[in-house]
Each structure stands twice: as C-alpha cells, then as structure tokens.
Amino acid sequence: MSRISISGAFAPFKNSGTLPSSLAASRRSSSIILGAVCQNPRLRLSSHRLPAVTSTRANSSIPERPFRETPMVAKNALEPFVDFDIEEHKDQYVSLRKAPDGPIGLYGKFWLRENCQCSKCIHPDTRQRIVDTFSIPKNIRTGKVEYVEDGVELQWSDGHRGFYPFSWLGFHANGKKKPMEPHMMAIRFHKHHDPSSPFPPAVSYTNVMSDDRALWRWLEAIQVYGFCFVQGVPVDPESTKSLLERIAFIRHTHYGGFWDFTSDLTFKDTAYTTEGLGAHTDNTYFTDPARLQLFHLLSHTDGDGGASLLVDGFHAAKLLFVKNREYFHTLAEIPQPFHASGNEDTSIQPAAQAPVFGLHPQHQRLFQIRWNNYDRAAKTDWNMAEQIKWYEAARAFNDIIHRQQLQLWTQLEPGTALIFDNWRMLHGRSEFTGKRRMCGGYINNDDFLSKYRLLEFGRQKVLDNLGNNTPLSYNPNFRY
Numbered sequence: 001m002s003r004i005s006i007s008g009a010f011a012p013f014k015n016s017g018t019l020p021s022s023l024a025a026s027r028r029s030s031s032i033i034l035g036a037v038c039q040n041p042r043l044r045l046s047s048h049r050l051p052a053v054t055s056t057r058a059n060s061s062i063p064e065r066p067f068r069e070t071p072m073v074a075k076n077a078l079e080p081f082v083d084f085d086i087e088e089h090k091d092q093y094v095s096l097r098k099a100p101d102g103p104i105g106l107y108g109k110f111w112l113r114e115n116c117q118c119s120k121c122i123h124p125d126t127r128q129r130i131v132d133t134f135s136i137p138k139n140i141r142t143g144k145v146e147y148v149e150d151g152v153e154l155q156w157s158d159g160h161r162g163f164y165p166f167s168w169l170g171f172h173a174n175g176k177k178k179p180m181e182p183h184m185m186a187i188r189f190h191k192h193h194d195p196s197s198p199f200p201p202a203v204s205y206t207n208v209m210s211d212d213r214a215l216w217r218w219l220e221a222i223q224v225y226g227f228c229f230v231q232g233v234p235v236d237p238e239s240t241k242s243l244l245e246r247i248a249f250i251r252h253t254h255y256g257g258f259w260d261f262t263s264d265l266t267f268k269d270t271a272y273t274t275e276g277l278g279a280h281t282d283n284t285y286f287t288d289p290a291r292l293q294l295f296h297l298l299s300h301t302d303g304d305g306g307a308s309l310l311v312d313g314f315h316a317a318k319l320l321f322v323k324n325r326e327y328f329h330t331l332a333e334i335p336q337p338f339h340a341s342g343n344e345d346t347s348i349q350p351a352a353q354a355p356v357f358g359l360h361p362q363h364q365r366l367f368q369i370r371w372n373n374y375d376r377a378a379k380t381d382w383n384m385a386e387q388i389k390w391y392e393a394a395r396a397f398n399d400i401i402h403r404q405q406l407q408l409w410t411q412l413e414p415g416t417a418l419i420f421d422n423w424r425m426l427h428g429r430s431e432f433t434g435k436r437r438m439c440g441g442y443i444n445n446d447d448f449l450s451k452y453r454l455l456e457f458g459r460q461k462v463l464d465n466l467g468n469n470t471p472l473s474y475n476p477n478f479r480y
C-alpha cells in the first residue's frame with residue numbers, strides 16, 4: 001500500500017515474478033547503485049536532477065500561458081428588444097434564441113422553468129435552487145419572451161417572470177447531444193512527459209505560496225503531465241503542509257492526515273518498510289481513492305537508495321490500447337476487489353469492486369487507474385474464461401509499465417517535493433538503507449478539481465457551466 005511509497009518499503013512484485021530491471025539491478029548491488037558511478041543509465045540520478053528555478057516560470061517544459069482572470073461572457077445585445085419567435089414543440093420543448101441575433105437552442109419547458117436563473121429561483125450567493133420544483137404546474141406554458149441587456153426574460157403561465165443569462169442559455173441548450181463513440185473516447189488525450197527529458201515539470205515553492213498564477217501553473221502541470229516537482233520547499237513539515245493546503249485541505253485516512261514518518265512500520269503496510277515498491281497506485285481499497293499525493297523527503301541519514309519511480313499510467317494504457325484493444329477493455333470491464341487490512345482495527349474495502357481502468361461513466365474516457373498488486377484481494381465472482389482473460393491482459397499491462405523508457409526515476413532530496421495524480425501516475429521506489437524521514441499527504445479529487453477549474457476558467461465560467469456535461473474543451477466539467 002501504499003500510501004507512502006516513497007519512504008516506505010517495498011515488496012517485490014511477487015505475483016509477476018519479475019522486478020523492474022532497474023530495481024533488480026539495485027538489489028544486486030544495493031549499496032552503490034544509486035551513487036554517481038551507477039552503470040545503469042536509468043539510475044544515473046544526476047541526469048534527473050532538477051534545474052534551478054530562476055523565475056516564476058519554473059521550467060521550460062511547462063508552457064507559459066497568460067492567466068485567464070475573466071471568463072468569457074456572452075455578447076450583450078446592442079438594444080433590448082422584444083421577440084415573439086419563441087416556439088413550443090409538442091408542448092414539451094421551447095426554442096429560444098441564445099442572444100437576440102444568436103443561434104436558437106432547444107430547452108425542455110418544465111426544465112427551463114425549474115432552472116430559472118432569477119434570484120427568486122436560484123440563491124444568488126450559494127447558487128442553490130430555492131424554487132420548489134414540485135409546486136410548478138406540470139403543464140407550465142411559456143408566454144412573452146423579451147431580450148434584455150444580458151439575457152432573456154420569459155413570462156411563464158404560473159405568473160413567474162423568469163430570467164436566463166445568454167451565457168447560461170448557450171451552455172445549457174438541450175437536444176444537440178451526439179452519441180459518443182466509446183472506443184474513440186476511451187483514451188483521454190494528454191501530454192506525456194518523456195522520462196528521458198532532463199526537464200520534468202517543476203515550480204517554485206515561493207511562487208506557489210505567494211502568487212495564484214503560480215498556483216494555477218502548478219495545478220495545470222499536474223493536470224497535463226500527471227506530476228510536478230516543487231523546488232525550494234523549506235525542509236520542515238509545517239511548510240510542506242502549507243504547500244498542500246494551497247490546493248485544499250488534506251485528506252484524512254486511517255493513516256492520519258498530514259504524515260510525517262520514518263520507516264518503522266508504524267502502520268503495517270509495505271510503504272512503511274525499507275524495501276523497494278513496484279509501481280502502483282494508492283487507495284485502490286477506497287470507494288474514492290485520493291487524487292493527489294505529495295512527498296517531501298526531510299532527511300536521509302546513514303544510508304542511501306530510495307529512488308522514486310513514476311510511470312504514466314494513462315500513457316501505458318494507451319500503449320496497451322494500441323497493442324491490443326481487447327486487453328484494454330478487459331481491464332476496463334472486469335472489476336477487482338481490493339482491501340487494506342494491515343492494522344488490527346481496520347479492514348477497508350470499497351463499496352463496489354472496481355476495474356483497473358476506470359472509464360468515465362458518461363464520457364467513456366479513461367479517467368482513473370487502480371493498479372496495486374499488493375492490495376488486490378482474491379476475486380471469486382468470475383468464471384475460468386474471465387480469469388484467463390484478465391490475467392493475460394494484466395500481464396500485458398504489467399509488461400508495459402516495466403519498460404525502461406516509461407520509468408522516471410528521481411532521487412528526492414530535502415527541499416524538493418513531488419506531487420502526482422494518483423488516478424493516473426503509478427509510483428514506487430527502490431529499496432534503501434539508513435533512516436529516512438518523509439512527510440506528505442493526500443488531497444481529494446473533488447477539492448483538487450474545484451481549485452483547478454476555478455483557476456483555469458474563472459469563477460463565472462465555472463458557474464455558467466454548472467450541470468453542463470458536454471464533452472468539449474470549453475467546458476470546465478470536461479477537465480477531470
């Protein structure tokens with residue numbers, strides 16, 4: 001398990017029977033393999049030392065982009081005017097212009113009345129619905145429509161005068177949904193950081209702590225590449241905690257909230273030992289696995305080793321998809337049981353079994369990987385054919401994540417924190433000697449996405465799109 005993979009311990013991949021070759025090499029000559037004379041190029045850690053941060057633009061691999069402070073707003077009408085082109089269709093739909101001279105959208109009639117955006121129907125501060133849906137007459141009818149400066153006023157047959165901003169109408173028109181091609185959508189488009197690049201995404205602690213634009217760049221790097229280093233972190237737990245809290249509150253689990261630990265098996269989990277850990281995701285045993293995980297090595301004395309491993313699981317899944325679509329769908333369709341039962345007072349198991357590849361239920365895109373051979377329980381609810389199929393597909397995926405060119409090895413040092421997307425990146429570490437002190441924590445998916453979308457799109461655009469599930473890039477809800 002995993003929670004602390006970088007400091008903890010390692011259990012070799014017993015089930016697969018093979019260690020990553022780099023890990024195997026490190027086991028053969030563990031005391032020197034991580035030094036400067038390492039013969040294994042994957043472990044020549046100096047090649048992955050991080051560049052110095054000299055400006056707010058921490059790293060050339062993170063594209064500099066202007067901070068979007070103001071969201072797009074709908075074009076205002078030049079002149080308010082009255083339009084009678086509202087039409088009712090079979091008594092259910094209404095067609096309405098999304099601006100005085102704009103395109104026409106289709107809206108369900110009862111839906112449009114229920115989702116009136118006026119301050120009597122939606123609380124202006126909390127954005128919660130306050131209209132009593134079921135007091136609206138079932139056969140509600142529309143009356144006069146009037147285009148005002150920033151939206152549409154609509155007279156309803158129950159006497160209510162509704163209001164709908166143009167931007168809101170634009171983002172919420174019904175009836176244009178195209179059926180999704182599941183196989184076309186299965187792989188989320190993403191940028192993949194090539195582990196051989198000497199410039200992994202990195203930001204500066206000082207900037208992130210003091211500037212929302214730097215915070216935005218940090219979250220954008222995590223979203224785009226799946227991970228990011230933070231340089232110049234004061235070597236103490238308090239500063240590391242503050243760094244995490246720039247994103248959101250820290251998630252508590254049965255391991256506690258913010259962790260600060262040494263390899264002493266405080267918790268009965270391989271993560272708390274000194275052994276190597278193969279690439280895995282954490283929290284496969286939770287119904288809602290933590291989204292982000294941050295590690296900061298505070299000290300490592302009287303020994304060496306403990307290099308950190310990252311593998312881009314989405315990229316690996318894409319390679320599997322290209323190699324054999326059947327394998328991809330097998331790992332997306334056959335759910336597995338997981339558990340965390342190392343301590344006397346816990347045996348955590350999710351409410352439902354989950355597949356290795358979680359596809360978004362509406363968009364059919366890969367959006368979550370659960371890969372933890374340590375925590376997978378013995379599944380019973382499958383037949384022999386399914387077992388054979390699943391193990392074959394899992395073996396093929398395991399082979400891909402062990403390819404050297406997919407593995408990013410870095411030696412963490414005090415002052416440099418690593419954060420990664422636990423729904424995408426697999427992480428691990430090589431074994432180590434001596435005493436390490438590591439701190440860090442988890443952040444929930446929903447809290448990360450909230451902060452990320454607000455910084456990326458601006459609050460108004462996020463609010464304009466509440467409920468919009470259209471799979472197009474303009475939609476903040478299509479970033480996850």
Ligand SMILES: [Fe+2]
Binds near residue numbers: 004006271280281
């Ligand atoms: Fe872990």
Ligand SMILES: [Zn+2]
Binds near residue numbers: 117160161162
């Ligand atoms: Zn209203």
